[in-house]
Amino acid sequence: MNKKHFAVGVVAVLLAACKPAAPAVTVTITGPAEGDTVRAAEVLITLSVSGIELAPVAEQRAGTAHHHLYLDTDFPALDSPIPAGQANIVHLGQAQTEYLWQGVSPGPHRIIAVLADPAHVPLKPYVTDTVNIVVVSPAPPPPADSVPR
Numbered sequence: 001m002n003k004k005h006f007a008v009g010v011v012a013v014l015l016a017a018c019k020p021a022a023p024a025v026t027v028t029i030t031g032p033a034e035g036d037t038v039r040a041a042e043v044l045i046t047l048s049v050s051g052i053e054l055a056p057v058a059e060q061r062a063g064t065a066h067h068h069l070y071l072d073t074d075f076p077a078l079d080s081p082i083p084a085g086q087a088n089i090v091h092l093g094q095a096q097t098e099y100l101w102q103g104v105s106p107g108p109h110r111i112i113a114v115l116a117d118p119a120h121v122p123l124k125p126y127v128t129d130t131v132n133i134v135v136v137s138p139a140p141p142p143p144a145d146s147v148p149r
Helices: 003-017
Strands: 026-031 043-050 064-071 089-092 098-101 107-116 128-135
Touching: 026 107, 026 128, 043 064, 043 107, 064 098, 089 098
Parallel strands: none
Antiparallel strands: 026 043, 043 098, 064 089, 064 107, 107 128
């Protein structure tokens, strides 16, 4: 075999071995935005993902994910399922991309979104997004006698 044929063979093997890189998996908290002030005790959180399909946990399909939200709670590096039954951790197991967090007290808050597999184990590498917001009490309604009739 001459050098030219060898070089062509090497290039062919290298090209065959090259696979397009899988798109990076990301999660984004699309609302509220970083630093937003929210005038309510209810905070509507909206989410988006790329690079992976969202699916309900009940389907138990490999290669899919669903959201978890942490409110004012650190996300520990986990190799096990995200804990259930905790007030500040919400599992969005129906592949939801919105959650209305009710009863959020006035003050600064941190929201962390985490993607997990159907067994609630965080994806590796960890796929998270964080926003910090401030919740303020809504303005009181005007007095009844000041409303035009």
